[in-house]
Amino acid sequence: MHVSGAQPYDVVIGRRLLGELPALLGENVRRVLVICTEAMTTSGNAVREDLAAQGYEAMVAEIPDAENGKSIDVAVFCWTVMGQADFTRSDAVVSVGGGATTDLAGFVASTWLRGIKVVHIATTLLAMVDAAVGGKTGINTAEGKNLVGTFYPPAGVLCDLVSLETLPKFDFVAGLGEIIKCGFIADPRILELIEADPVGIVERRGAFASGDAGEDVVLELIERSVAVKASVVGVDLTDVGQREILNYGHTFAHAIEHVERYSWRHGAAVSVGMVFAAELARLAGRLPDDVVDRHRAILTSVGLPVTYRGDKWDQLLTAMRRDKKTRGDLLRFVVLDGVAKPARLEGPDPALLAAAYAEVSEGAVTSRAISL
Structure with missing residues (x-):
């Protein structure tokens, strides 16, 4: 490619x-x-x-x-x-x-x-x-x-x-976090392939690597993900525009990694970071509930985490303020307005950020569940 x-x-x-x-x-x-x-x-x-x-x-x-x-x-x-x-x-x-x-x-x-x-x-x-x-x-x-x-x-x-x-199995699963990201920001077919057989993709990875027939879905996932990234970096190497969409979920993810002193695998942190970004977009009135639910469903189906501990907000916020997308004191997030519709959210209200954090905190009962 x-x-x-x-x-x-x-x-x-x-x-x-x-x-x-x-x-x-x-x-x-x-x-x-x-x-x-x-x-x-x-x-x-x-x-x-x-x-x-x-x-x-x-x-x-x-x-x-x-x-x-x-x-x-x-x-x-x-x-x-x-x-x-x-x-x-x-x-x-x-x-x-x-x-x-x-x-x-x-x-x-x-x-x-x-x-x-x-x-x-x-x-x-x-x-x-x-x-x-x-x-x-x-x-x-x-x-x-x-x-x-x-x-x-x-x-x-x-x-x-x-x-x-x-x-190792969880290293493979962590890689799926970045693949799923490519599906949400650009290529919905990636999501469909994983949703069709999430357990099989994880459990049969060894058979696929050995070249057994019929295990070509992982190859397609790799090719599609590389194609998404190649199409973006080919026109924006230095993060001045379109390339920022590849950081979907990464602002919160890098904060988790920093707070956890890099004991978390990157793909696992990105998984939680995508749910945080999805909740942020939903709370801002930009993303429908069903797309947020789809985040949790597909990430959980392959064994990725979708929550993080609820007692680290101040540390996470400090780490996010050092994110490379931040301009001055203005926090900037890659969000979605829909599947394959990446966008940016600049300077969200601190209360909105805290509410999104509450939605991904371990043991949290989401606001949608409360409303039911």
Whole structure:
């Protein structure tokens, strides 16, 4: 699948794709730094050995797992490895792993000598449909998630479906959070596919990854989600307009992640964040009840959370005020006016925000239930 723009690239979806890597790296690359987490060491070394067999000078940098790997200290470690190996502008970085790894590796590549090639080998569903595609890189600070980063398109992305065979169930489910987001903001067919067989999609993911016949729905979900993202970032790489719709649910989600010190999976936080945004739009008179109910139904059907603890509002609000969409003191949210009708809500009344939070608080009885 092709991602257009000033720096176009391809997203290759399939099985056992290492043979595609040299073409994405290009002809002039000599040295390659393979960045992977400690949990992905075996895969990282396999990529390194394959590159070495094809004449590249390849080395591996192991970083901490998940969001712990997205820090300035880890970036400095990678830069040190590259400096000691005399990396030049004709060399490259390859990430092997999930979304946190692609974020960190992209940031490292974009800042070394003001930019060298990076190719992402996405091994989680979340990375395949979201983090690896689009060119956003980032690291976390004590104040929030992804507050430091760059816009830097990769030279290519490999989505190797074989990795889904061994992906833990909830990591797969977390990836479905971003897929469902794409359905609500742009492609209702995604929602229909999941609603038709939510349990089967989750439980048969291993059989699909092995290539068994009849399990092509996950492939279609991945393709449709990548297509949604590609269509948006191809015309707006740097978040000045249309790309903001990809942040549906993310303002509240990033606040949850920050408050929970990144112990929540991103897709799970986005799930709650979408319900919060849906409730906010409903309370503002912009979204009908049935669409809000559809959020809860489809997210719950695949095992994603739709509520969050009710005693953290002040901390969440502080974190949301640091969101990248905020302008000055004006909070801005991506909301829906209907399925596949994304819009923005700027400066909502604080009482409206608190009411939406009450609707997603654990144990809450929603205002609609009260009215019944």
